[in-house]
Amino acid sequence: xxxxxxxxxxxxxxxxxxxxxxxxxxxxxxxxxxxxxxxxxxxxxxxxxxxxxxxxxxxxxxxxxxxxxxxxxxxxxxxxxxxxxxxxxxxxxxxxxxxxxxxxxxxxxxxxxxxxxxxxxxxxxxxxxxxxxxxxxxxxxxxxxxxxxxxxxxxxxxxxxxxxxxxxxxxxxxxxxxxxxxxxxxxxxxxxxxxxxxxxxxxxxxxxxxxxxxxxxxxxxxxxxxxxxxxxxxxxxxxxxxxxxxxxxxxxxxxxxxxxxxxxxxxxxxxxxxxxxxxxxxxxxxxxxxxxxxxxxxxxxxxxxxxxxxxxxxxxxxxxxxxxxxxxxxxxxxxxxxxxxxxxxxxxxxxxxxxxxxxxxxxxxxxxxxxxxxxxxxxxxxxxxxxxxxxxxxxxxxxxxxxxxxxxxxxxxxxxxxxxxxxxxxxxxxxxxxxxxxxxxxxxxxxxxxxxxxxxxxxxxxxxxxxxxxxxxxxxxxxxxxxxxxxxxxxxxxxxxxxxxxxxxxxxxxxxxxxxxxxxxxxxxxxxxxxxxxxxxxxxxxxxxxxxxxxxxxxxxxxxxxxxxxxxxxxxxxxxxxxxxxxxxxxxxxxxxxxxxxxxxxxxxxxxxxxxxxxxxxxxxxxxxxxxxxxxxxxxxxxxxxxxxxxxxx
Amino acid sequence: xxxxxxxxxxxxxxxxxxxxxxxxxxxxxxxxxxxxxxxxxxxxxxxxxxxxxxxxxxxxxxxxxxxxxxxxxxxxxxxxxxxxxxxxxxxxxxxxxxxxxxxxxxxxxxxxxxxxxxxxxxxxxxxxxxxxxxxxxxxxxxxxxxxxxxxxxxxxxxxxxxxxxxxxxxxxxxxxxxxxxxxxxxxxxxxxxxxxxxxxxxxxxxxxxxxxxxxxxxxxxxxxxxxxxxxxxxxxxxxxxxxxxxxxxxxxxxxxxxxxxxxxxxxxxxxxxxxxxxxxxxxxxxxxxxxxxxxxxxxxxxx
Numbered sequence: 001x002x003x004x005x006x007x008x009x010x011x012x013x014x015x016x017x018x019x020x021x022x023x024x025x026x027x028x029x030x031x032x033x034x035x036x037x038x039x040x041x042x043x044x045x046x047x048x049x050x051x052x053x054x055x056x057x058x059x060x061x062x063x064x065x066x067x068x069x070x071x072x073x074x075x076x077x078x079x080x081x082x083x084x085x086x087x088x089x090x091x092x093x094x095x096x097x098x099x100x101x102x103x104x105x106x107x108x109x110x111x112x113x114x115x116x117x118x119x120x121x122x123x124x125x126x127x128x129x130x131x132x133x134x135x136x137x138x139x140x141x142x143x144x145x146x147x148x149x150x151x152x153x154x155x156x157x158x159x160x161x162x163x164x165x166x167x168x169x170x171x172x173x174x175x176x177x178x179x180x181x182x183x184x185x186x187x188x189x190x191x192x193x194x195x196x197x198x199x200x201x202x203x204x205x206x207x208x209x210x211x212x213x214x215x216x217x218x219x220x221x222x223x224x225x226x227x228x229x230x231x232x233x234x235x236x237x238x239x240x241x242x243x244x245x246x247x248x249x250x251x252x253x254x255x256x257x258x259x260x261x262x263x264x265x266x267x268x269x270x271x272x273x274x275x276x277x278x279x280x281x282x283x284x285x286x287x288x289x290x291x292x293x294x295x296x297x298x299x300x301x302x303x304x305x306x307x308x309x310x311x312x313x314x315x316x317x318x319x320x321x322x323x324x325x326x327x328x329x330x331x332x333x334x335x336x337x338x339x340x341x342x343x344x345x346x347x348x349x350x351x352x353x354x355x356x357x358x359x360x361x362x363x364x365x366x367x368x369x370x371x372x373x374x375x376x377x378x379x380x381x382x383x384x385x386x387x388x389x390x391x392x393x394x395x396x397x398x399x400x401x402x403x404x405x406x407x408x409x410x411x412x413x414x415x416x417x418x419x420x421x422x423x424x425x426x427x428x429x430x431x432x433x434x435x436x437x438x439x440x441x442x443x444x445x446x447x448x449x450x451x452x453x454x455x456x457x458x459x460x461x462x463x464x465x466x467x468x469x470x471x472x473x474x475x476x477x478x479x480x481x482x483x484x485x486x487x488x489x490x491x492x493x494x495x496x497x498x499x500x501x502x503x504x505x506x507x508x509x510x511x512x513x514x515x516x517x518x519x520x521x522x523x524x525x526x527x528x529x530x531x532x533x534x535x536x537x538x539x540x541x542x543x544x545x546x547x548x549x550x551x552x553x554x555x556x557x558x559x560x561x562x563x564x565x566x567x568x569x570x571x572x573x574x575x576x577x578x579x580x581x582x583x584x585x586x587x588x589x590x591x592x593x594x595x596x597x598x599x600x601x602x603x604x605x606x607x608x609x610x611x612x613x614x615x616x617x618x619x620x621x622x623x624x625x626x627x628x629x630x631x632x633x634x635x636x637x638x639x640x641x642x643x644x645x646x647x648x649x650x
Numbered sequence: 651x652x653x654x655x656x657x658x659x660x661x662x663x664x665x666x667x668x669x670x671x672x673x674x675x676x677x678x679x680x681x682x683x684x685x686x687x688x689x690x691x692x693x694x695x696x697x698x699x700x701x702x703x704x705x706x707x708x709x710x711x712x713x714x715x716x717x718x719x720x721x722x723x724x725x726x727x728x729x730x731x732x733x734x735x736x737x738x739x740x741x742x743x744x745x746x747x748x749x750x751x752x753x754x755x756x757x758x759x760x761x762x763x764x765x766x767x768x769x770x771x772x773x774x775x776x777x778x779x780x781x782x783x784x785x786x787x788x789x790x791x792x793x794x795x796x797x798x799x800x801x802x803x804x805x806x807x808x809x810x811x812x813x814x815x816x817x818x819x820x821x822x823x824x825x826x827x828x829x830x831x832x833x834x835x836x837x838x839x840x841x842x843x844x845x846x847x848x849x850x851x852x853x854x855x856x857x858x859x860x861x862x863x864x865x866x867x868x869x870x871x872x873x874x875x876x877x878x879x880x881x882x883x884x885x886x887x888x889x890x891x892x893x894x895x896x897x898x899x900x901x902x903x904x905x906x907x908x909x910x911x912x913x914x915x916x917x918x919x920x921x922x923x924x925x926x927x928x929x930x931x932x933x934x935x936x937x938x939x940x941x942x943x944x945x946x947x948x949x950x951x952x953x
Contacts, residue, residue, distance in 0.1 A: 007933065032933050035924035053935040056925045072935035075924055076908060094924075094940055095905065113940050114905040133905050133943045152943070428886065428906045430802050431652060431682035431829070431922075438681070461804055468684070468802055512808070 006039075007032035015041060015442050022047045022066065035075065037435055040068055042372055042443030046085075057094075057435050058426075060087050062372045062443040076113070077426045079106045080439070081367055082123070088196065095132075098125035099425045100367035101142065102411055107196045114151070117144045118425040119366050120161065121411030128198050134173060136163045136207070138366075138421055140412040145189055147200050155207045159214055160413040163207040164189055166200060177210035214416040215399060218252045228260050228557035245488060255489055257396060259561025259571065261389045261482040261525065261547070262491045267499050268480060269531040271628035272621050273640040274608060281607035291602040292612035295542050297340075297519050298380055298449025298472040305449060306358050306380055309338030310598050311536060311613050315523045315546030316362050316382065316453060316475070318344030320397050320406055321484025321561065322550075324351060326570040329553050329583040331355035333590035337598070340379065342475075342544075345395050345420065347409045348374040355587075362453065363440075365394060365421035368410035372443060381440050381448050383427070385462070386455030388477030388495050388524040389486050394420030396485040400564030403573045430465040437469060451475055456501035456524070457494075460508040466518060467509060473519035475544060476501050480525025482547045484571060485562030498524035499538075500631050506539040515539075529600020536601075536616045538632065545597070552593030553586040652802060652814065653682030653922040654827040654909075656890040657930075658795035658897040658949050660917060664694050669783075669791030671930060672798040675919070676779035678926035682829075683800035686813035687782045688774025690825035690892060693793040695769040698745050699731060700822065703771050705762040705811045706740040716740050718760035726753050737775060737785040738810055739764065751820040755848050758819070762811045763850065767823035769793075769894055774813040794951055797892050799827040816855045819848060821863030823894040828855040829922060830887030830907045838882065858883065862891055876900040876946035890920055898948035905943035912938045918949045 002021040004014045014030070015038065021028050022045035030051045033039055037056035040049045043066040051059070054072040061080030068079075073091040080096075082104035089106075095113035098106045103123045114133035117125045122142045127135075130148035136155040146154075147166040155163050156173025164181070172178070181204055193200055226240050241263055248256045284290060297313075299305030306313075314334050319327045321344070332355040334341035341356035347369020348361055361378035363370050375381060386392055397418040407414035427433045440450055449472040454462050456478045466474045478498025483491065496504075502522050509515040522540035526532055527548050535543045551557065554568045561571035569581030605613050608620050622637040623629035629636035655675035659666045672689055680687075695701075706715035712735060719740065723730055728744040735741075740761070746753060754766050765772035773786045779800065783789050799814035818824035832838070832854035839849060839857050847860055858879065865875035872891065876898050888907035891898050899920055901909055911920040912927045921927050924938055941947070 034928040034932060035936075037923075037925065053933070054924055054928065054938075056923060073924060073938055075910075091935070092938070092940065094908065094910070111940075114943060132940075133903075429830075430804055434681050434802075465802070465804055 001029055002026045003029045003031060005031040006034065006036055011036050011038055012442065012446070014039070016445065018043055018049060019445075035073070037075065038439050038442045040066065041439055042445070044372055054091065058439045060085070061439055062375065064372055073110070076432075077439075078108070079104050080426065081370060081372070082106070083371060092129070093127075096425045097127070098123075098144070100370070101125065102371065105192075107198070109198070111148070115425060117142070119421065120144075124192060126192065126196070126198070128200070130167070136161070136176070137173070140366075145192070147198070147202070155209070157213065158209045159416055160209060164204045165207060166202045166204050169205060172207065175210050175213045176207050179206050179208050181206045216254070216417055218254070225558045225560055228263065228559050255487045257398070257485050257562050258488055258559045259482070259484055259486075260491075260557065260559045262479050262495070264492045266479065266497045267625065267627045267631055268497060268525060269499060269534040271499070271623060271625045272534050272632065272634065273624050273637070274604070275620055275622050276608055278604050278607035281609075283603050283606045287602040287606040288599055290611070291605045292614070293598070293602060295613070297521065297542055298451065300517065300519060301470065301472050302446065303449040303472055304379075304447055306340045306360070307338075308340060308542060310601060311540075311542035312337075312339050312532060312594065312597060312601075313360075313521055313542055313544040314339065314341045314549060315477075315481070315544040316342035316344040316360070316384070317546055317550070318346040318395065318484070319349055319352065320344075320346035320401060320410070320573070321395070322570055323566075323572050323578045323581060324349055325578050325581040325583040326550070326553065326586070327352050328355055329581070329587040329590060330549055331359070332583070332587035333549070333553075333594060334358070336587070336591040337594040339594070342382065345369075345384065346406070348378070353377060360451065365424040366410075368412065368420065375440070375444055375448075378448060380451060381444065382451045382453055382475065383424075383433075383436065383440075384453040385427075386457065387453065387483060388455045388479050388481035388498070388501070389483035390490045391455035391457040391495050392422060393486065393490060394422040396420070396562065398485060398562050398564060401573045406573055430469055433465070434469050437471065449473065451521075453477065455481075456496045456498070456504075459496070459501050459504040463505045463508050463518075464512060464514075467512075467514045471518060473521060473541070474505075475521045475523060476505055476540075478502075478522075478524030481523055497631070498522065498526070498535075499628065502535065502538045502540055503632050529597040530604065532597060532601055533604045533616060534621060536613060537618060537620045539618070545594075549590050549593065553590045554581070652829050653679035653800045653926070654814075654829050654888065654890055655679070655798040655919075655921040655926050656796070656827065656892065656897050656899070657917060657919045658892075658951065660915070660949070660952055662794075662951055664794050665792045666794065668692070668793040668796045669788040671919075672796050673779045673783050673789055674929040675921055675926040676798045676800050678929040679921065679923050680778050680800050682922060683802040684778065685803045685808045686774060686776045686801045686810065687779045688772065688799045688801070688813045688815050688827075689782070689788055689791075690765070690770060690772045690797040690815035690817075690827070691788075691791050691793050692769045692795050692823075692892065692894065693771065693791065695894075698747065699743055700746050700750070700766055700768055701771050702742045702744065702757070702766045703764040703773065704740045704742075704757070705738060705764055706735070707738050712738070712740065715761040719757060722757050722760045726756055728753065736787075739773065739775075739786070741771070750822050754820045758848070758850055763817065763819070764811070765817040765825065767817075767894070770817070770823040770825055770892075772815050772817055772825060774799075774815065775810045776808055776813070795892060795897050797825055797827045797890050797897075812851065812853065814855055816851070816853065816859050818859035818863035819850050819856060820860070821867060824859055824863040824866070824891070826855055826859040826862070826889055826891045828858055828887060828889035830889070830902070831885045832857060832883050832887060833885040834883065854885075855889070858887075858889055859891070866893070872896055872898050873946065873948045876948065880944055880946060888922070896948050896950040898946065899941065900946040901941050901943060903944040910938050910940050912936045
């Protein structure tokens with residue numbers, strides 16, 4: 001038995017000692033916990049931690065196999081994301097007890113706060129006292145047992161799992177329904193209660209998902225698709241895109257869901273030009289050799305930074321939206337090019353981990369595929385708040401793509417139209433976010449950079465929160481970014497342009513004098529090295545490529561990513577379709593494309609008179625349109641649109 | 651975005667370590683808001699006298715503001731008993747028996763009012779609880795009850811006057827600390843403005859304070875005002891309110907903002923996180939309660 005006194009050591013030191021003791025197989029006793037947060041997070045050994053008093057937020061969070069015993073109360077997020085293992089709490093638990101658990105047994109002898117078991121996947125959460133508002137909110141699986149009062153809206157928007165209620169039912173949540181219990185289930189509950197020595201002889205009611213909201217009532221009519229390149233044509237009015245939109249709505253009677261991004265013309269990087277005539281500059285035979293491009297991202301607060309051979313990353317895209325093979329190809333290419341890949345939502349595969357030399361692991365509100373073991377083998381952790389194509393919305397994965405295998409990885413029922421939660425269970429404000437970031441850092445020993453993915457909305461406010469909350473870098477995503485599935489109107493009208501996003505972010509950080517305290521990776525419709533350089537000139541520390549990498553790897557931009565029958569094998573989970581995708585061949589194509597980006601960045605940087613990509617600045621740019629000038633504050637020089645005139649003058 | 655704390659010693663003894671207790675509680679949840687910290691403190695009172703606290707800045711700016719304030723005191727028939735300048739604040743005790751609401755609107759044009767009351771004094775500035783204590787000597791403050799707040803500025807600037815607690819502009823001794831966001835802010839504010847109330851900030855917490863104080867001035871008990879506030883305010887909120895003799899809380903129906911409380915014969919303490927409550931009782935496991943969604947309550951000092 002190892003004893004740790006938290007009145008003598010910090011939680012950070014305490015957790016290091018707990019993990020070290022756990023690795024050696026020793027049980028641990030924690031004295032003077034005094035409701036401190038993050039006790040025991042990241043523990044992955046089958047030992048018992050006894051907390052002599054009350055614990056704060058995320059007791060036992062992000063752990064596996066360990067057992068926790070708490071004498072009195074715990075705060076929010078008890079047993080967050082626990083795989084196997086158990087927790088017994090002698091007193092009460094705060095909100096979201098058992099959030100996102102994937103197998104753990106969690107027993108609270110007193111009452112539990114609101115939204116208990118939110119997005120849980122597997123395991124048992126038992127409350128011997130009363131539950132509170134929306135227990136079982138958005139749960140995907142597992143079992144909640146409540147012996148006292150149900151609280152309001154029990155089982156709100158649950159999509160799987162079961163809730164057994166021994167006390168009075170206050171009210172049922174949306175899409176939850178009562179059903180009959182089976183004797184075997186009740187016997188199993190009795191055995192569970194006996195195991196944890198909880199006397200209860202009453203009967204149980206059972207609440208499950210009613211299944212009314214899990215699927216769109218009418219599927220979209222298959223149409224002969226118009227490629228994105230036609231779809232985003234010049235006319236904003238009765239073009240083919242509008243016609244197609246109207247036609248589909250006439251069949252399904254609701255908004256349409258499609259892949260790719262907004263097709264509306266909004267100011268973009270192409271509305272900027274370089275101040276110097278880069279075509280006329282002498283760049284020599286090998287600009288790549290002449291220009292310093294190595295970029296470190298994520299190290300400003302002491303974590304081990306990502307080391308990029310050029311200021312470029314792969315944008316987050318999920319295994320789920322994309323096939324395993326497509327993700328593998330991107331991972332291989334990222335490794336070959338010496339840049340970082342990102343898992344997106346939905347978990348990490350071995351193939352991806354092995355192929356990518358540097359991999360950022362992304363955490364979303366549904367905690368789909370999120371777990372301590374993959375965190376430990378990641379090179380960076382990322383909290384997704386939103387994405388540029390659909391800020392404020394969670395991911396959407398249509399039933400066709402939610403295969404058995406994919407459902408298993410994510411811990412959700414197969415075959416549902418998965419609409420991932422748009423918000424995190426434990427991040428309801430900047431104050432909660434601080435505690436969440438610290439949980440991730442505590443669980444991984446402060447080794448990894450922690451970034452935030454922000455879809456551009458209220459960037460002026462959001463970026464200030466990002467820096468104040470201590471993120472190492474932000475992945476800033478404008479509305480020109482794509483998605484595997486999103487509401488068409490959302491993609492066209494909700495986000496703000498990439499150009500606005502970076503300029504607002506720079507201004508907001510300058511206004512509080514904190515620009516040096518966070519790094520910015522800009523993404524959202526960055527197509528090539530030319531766009532990349534413009535993004536860097538506007539202030540980004542690096543840029544990320546998503547759609548262009550996919551296209552380089554064979555995407556035909558048919559916008560049917562959401563359907564799940566991608567003919568190229570990229571955006572599908574159907575083995576028959578995926579078979580067509582040759583990961584190794586496409587990896588080479590993606591890599592070759594990335595090398596073209598490298599050359600362009602180097603050539604333009606050199607042509608602009610610099611020796612390092614870090615020297616790029618706003619002084620290298622002008623605006624070609626009044627709108628772009630207004631957004632960026634760059635000098636408006638429309639004459640640059642006319643290259644002949646420019647050359648004649650220059 | 652923030653952390654809140656409140657404490658009330660139940661008995662009439664005014665000589666309690668209120669300042670130190672609040673510093674400890676706020677230090678416990680400083681991670682929730684590193685930008686600024688504030689205290690609403692209730693000390694002794696003298697009949698006929700009111701205590702006023704203003705933000706005046708420093709240097710010439712402060713001198714000018716204090717000059718303007720002294721003129722307004724004279725114009726309004728307030729007799730200055732004592733005054734002092736502490737940090738960027740100016741504290742004045744005056745004898746005044748007229749219409750406090752009019753008086754407070756008048757002084758607001760001379761300098762930013764932080765609080766007015768017979769026993770209330772609000773102290774807030776940028777920095778942590780210990781920073782503010784260093785500047786304003788909070789830990790020596792003896793009193794009966796108080797509120798505290800740590801702030802992470804999201805939408806508005808990091809300025810002392812934008813921090814919490816908020817005084818219910820125009821109403822003696824009413825203060826509030828709030829964690830959350832009132833989404834029908836402008837609708838509610840316009841409703842109160844039509845009835846002649848003035849707002850000195852665009853902060854939704856000031857709105858809650860004025861809303862409650864207005865109800866109380868019409869004879870509605872604080873507890874009843876808290877009950878109606880839960881239905882009248884839209885958004886996510888957990889807030890604490892204090893008057894000369896009472897402390898109360900309200901929590902919205904969605905329970906999105908944390909709150910936890912501990913009560914014994916001697917005191918009631920409420921905070922965003924149990925870690926703050928535990929600071930008052932190191933090494934002890936407390937029998938705490940989390941108020942349910944849509945709930946409210948008040949406690950008052952007893953004899």
